Structure formats: structure tokens, C-alpha cells
Amino acid sequence: MALFPGAVAFDEYGRPFIILRDQDRQKRLTGIDALKSHISAARQIAGILRTSLGPRGLDKLMVSPDGDVTVTNDGATILKLMDVEHQIGKLLVQLAQSQDDEIGDGTTGVVVLAGALLEQASNLLDKGIHPIRVADGFEMAAATALANLESISEAFPVNKDTREHLIKVAMTTLGSKVVVKCHRLMAEIAVDAVLSVADLEKRDVNFELIKVEGKVGGRMEDSMLVKGVVIDKTMSHPQMPKTLRDVKLAILTCPFEPPKPKTKHKLHVGSADEYRELRQYEHDKFLEMVHKVKDAGATLAICQWGFDDEANHLLLAEGLPAVRWVGGPEMELIAIATGGRIVPRFEELTPDKLGSCGLVRELSKFCYSSRYYST
Known part of the structure; x- marks a missing residue:
């Protein structure tokens, strides 16, 4: 309690409150002194990021309270991991985050630029210029800079014919990243990925x-x-084919299992004959589900849920490859890429709801197996 900055007292109703010590000696910054304090905090943060700017910028090693180590020169990541308490510092963190969300690059540059502008603003404040006039001057300078950019800029068409120029632009943005040793490859991947999904x-x-x-x-x-x-x-069974061409996909959110009552129930099997009847019933239901998928014209089943070994064996026996335990986001991406519809029940599966795919293959890289769907 020796470090406690006050004393605890109670009012006439027994409610506690704290009396802080030495409040008469406390000072609040106002006017120019408060502005100088804010500018100093912003310049300190900008100074931390200044050394990480450019292709020869230095990486920062960030250690979290949990002991996790992060090495990066990305301005948004550095500010996000920093424990910033000053309110102006938090504004710079938000500035870098907004730049990253809107543009995706230049997070370090905007913070360093803001720090440089505030440094010049400090000199203007020392000359007695009002902060409002300084802010108005910055807005006029921004308008003049934008007008000059419009006058010297040239239209650059973005299409598949200008791929090489787009790659060069992408390479300039990767010059200060960790992937600099193969930034040509990364730039090609980035440009081709964007051109594949872009609405030009x-x-x-x-x-x-x-x-x-x-x-x-x-x-x-x-x-x-x-x-x-x-x-x-x-593939759900190791003996199913690893490569399929001209595939018709059935995208299913219903499991390959016999129907169950939605209420709580108990199943009593009193004899071996009843057990055989139950097993035959499940077998027939499995076959019915598989035949419904095959009759719709599907050559591959994508199932969100799993199925047991018997259903897996019947799928192999009937020549219907299947993939199970596919997540919801992946199901939506497959439906978008193949033009198919996600079907919740086997009875609703029709040929027009199937997706079309040119190539499906299983590729093992680095001791992991992945399904590659190429449309």
C-alpha cells in the first residue's frame, strides 16, 4: 500500500472513495505546451519506424508479453504490436491501419511523413502561427500536390496485355519485404492471382x-x-483415383448415413435376425444415397460431413470418388469456382446443380496432402 497514490475514505453512507495525494502540485499541460507534447510523442513513434523504411530498412524484433517473437519491417505490424499508451500515438496506429486496409502498402511511409509534417508544424508554432492556420496550410498543400499529380500523371491501362508492366509495379512494392530474394516469382503470383478474379x-x-x-x-x-x-x-479411401478430368461435382451438406429420428430414441435389437435386418436396412440406405448421386451424373462427391467405413467402402465399390469433412468456406469457394449449387438433401440433387471442373488432383508437398481443384 506504500505505492498507493492516495487514501481510502468513506462517506456517511459507508461508500468508499479515494483521496489522491499531492493534487495541488499536479500540472496540466495546456495551449502550446500540450501541442508540443503531442508532437513530441508522434515524432518519437515516427523515429522508431524511420529506420525500417526503404529497401535497406532494418527489421524490428518485437517481443509480446507472452514471449512470442516477431521480426518484421512492416509499419502496420510494428505499430500493432507496440504497447502505445499516448493518445496521439494511438492515432498514428490507426493511421497505419487505415492505410493498410485501404491501400495495402505504404504504412511506414505515412507515419514517417506525418512525423515530418508535425516536426515542421512545431517550428511554425514557435514562430507564433496559430495551429488552425497551420492545419489550413497543410490542406492547401495537399490540394496543390494532388493537382500537380493529376497534371503529370499518365493513364495506365490495367488488363491482361499489360501483365509485364504490372509485374514490375508489384516488384517495387516487394523490394523491402522478406520475399525479396524471389520477388519476381512472388510478383508474378500476385499479379496473376488478381487478374484471375478481377472485374476489369x-x-x-x-x-x-x-x-x-x-x-x-x-x-x-x-x-x-x-x-x-x-x-x-x-480422398476418403486410399484406393480412389488421385486424378480426375472433366469432373461433375456434387456439393453436399448432407451426410452419407441412414436417417435418424430428431427426437431422443432407443433402438432395441433382441435377436440376430433383427440385427441382420437393421444392417441390411443401413446397407440399402447407403446404396440408395450413392445411386441418387450417380444418377444425377456426378463423378465426384464433396461432402461437408463424414461417413463411416461401410459407406466409404460402398462409394469405392460403386466407383464414386468422394472427399469428406470439407469446411463451409471451402464448400462456398468450390461452388463459386465450379458453378455448382450446395445441396442440403439427396432428394434435391439434380444434374443442373452439379459443378463442372476440368481437373481434380491430389498433390503431396512437404509431407502434406492437398486437394487441388483446377477449373
């Missing part, structure tokens, strides 16, 4: 359709772009 007429890119999948092992040069959908699954 509306000048819009749905980044939800671009998925980055990481695997343990291998080298950075082993990175590749798959124009399709990648899921970390294998």
Missing part, C-alpha cells in the same frame, strides 16, 4: 476469392499459384 470493367477485385495457403517445409521458391480451389483434404 468495374475496376474491382474481390480479395475473398484469393486464398493464401501455407505449408510447413520446402523453400520459398516452391510457391505456386493454383487457379482453382485448394483444400487440405485427401
Whole structure:
């Protein structure tokens, strides 16, 4: 309690309150002194990031309270991991985060630029210029800079014919990243991925359709772009074919298992004959489900849920490859890529709800198996 900055007292109703010591000696910064304090905090944060700017910028080693170590020179990541308490510092963190969300690059540059502008603003404040006039001057300078950029800029068409120029632009943004040793490959992957999903007429890119999948092992040069959908699954049975062409996909959210009552129930089997009847019933139901999928014209079943060994054996016997335990987001991506419909019940499966796929193959890399869907 020796470090407690006050004393605890109670009012006439027994409610506690704290009396802080030495409040008469406390000072609050106001006016120019408060502005100088804010500018000093912003300049300190900008100074931390200044050394990480550019292709020869230094990496920062960040250690979290849990002991996790992060090495990066990305401005948004550094500010996010920093324990910033000053309110102006938090504004710079939000500035870098907004830059990262809107543009995706230049997070370090905007913070360093803001620190430099505030440094010049401090000199203007020393000359007696009012802060409002300084802010108005910054807005006028920004308008003049934008007008100058409009006058010297040239239109650059973005289409598949300008791929090489787009790759050069992408390489300049990767010059200060960890992937600099193979930034040509990374730039090609990035450009081809964006051009594959971009709506060039509306000048819009749905980044939800671009998925980055990481695997343990291998080298950075082993990175590749798959124009399709990648899921970390294998065929449900090891004897099913690993490569399929001109595939018709049935995208199912219903499990390959006999129907069950939705209420609580108990099943009493009193004899071997009853057990055989139950087993035959399940066998017939499994066959009925498999035949419904095959009769619709499907050559591959994508199932969100799992199925037991008997259903798996019947799928192999009937010549219907299947993939099980596929997650919901992957199911949606497969439906978008193949033009299929997600079917909740076997009775609703029709040929027009099947997806079309040119190639399905299972590729093992770095001791992991993944399903590659190429459309």
C-alpha cells in the first residue's frame, strides 16, 4: 500500500472513495505546451519506424508479453504490436491501419511523413502561427500536390496485355519485404492471382476469392499459384483415383448415413435376425444415397460431413470418388469456382446443380496432402 497514490475514505453512507495525494502540485499541460507534447510523442513513434523504411530498412524484433517473437519491417505490424499508451500515438496506429486496409502498402511511409509534417508544424508554432492556420496550410498543400499529380500523371491501362508492366509495379512494392530474394516469382503470383478474379470493367477485385495457403517445409521458391480451389483434404479411401478430368461435382451438406429420428430414441435389437435386418436396412440406405448421386451424373462427391467405413467402402465399390469433412468456406469457394449449387438433401440433387471442373488432383508437398481443384 506504500505505492498507493492516495487514501481510502468513506462517506456517511459507508461508500468508499479515494483521496489522491499531492493534487495541488499536479500540472496540466495546456495551449502550446500540450501541442508540443503531442508532437513530441508522434515524432518519437515516427523515429522508431524511420529506420525500417526503404529497401535497406532494418527489421524490428518485437517481443509480446507472452514471449512470442516477431521480426518484421512492416509499419502496420510494428505499430500493432507496440504497447502505445499516448493518445496521439494511438492515432498514428490507426493511421497505419487505415492505410493498410485501404491501400495495402505504404504504412511506414505515412507515419514517417506525418512525423515530418508535425516536426515542421512545431517550428511554425514557435514562430507564433496559430495551429488552425497551420492545419489550413497543410490542406492547401495537399490540394496543390494532388493537382500537380493529376497534371503529370499518365493513364495506365490495367488488363491482361499489360501483365509485364504490372509485374514490375508489384516488384517495387516487394523490394523491402522478406520475399525479396524471389520477388519476381512472388510478383508474378500476385499479379496473376488478381487478374484471375478481377472485374476489369468495374475496376474491382474481390480479395475473398484469393486464398493464401501455407505449408510447413520446402523453400520459398516452391510457391505456386493454383487457379482453382485448394483444400487440405485427401480422398476418403486410399484406393480412389488421385486424378480426375472433366469432373461433375456434387456439393453436399448432407451426410452419407441412414436417417435418424430428431427426437431422443432407443433402438432395441433382441435377436440376430433383427440385427441382420437393421444392417441390411443401413446397407440399402447407403446404396440408395450413392445411386441418387450417380444418377444425377456426378463423378465426384464433396461432402461437408463424414461417413463411416461401410459407406466409404460402398462409394469405392460403386466407383464414386468422394472427399469428406470439407469446411463451409471451402464448400462456398468450390461452388463459386465450379458453378455448382450446395445441396442440403439427396432428394434435391439434380444434374443442373452439379459443378463442372476440368481437373481434380491430389498433390503431396512437404509431407502434406492437398486437394487441388483446377477449373
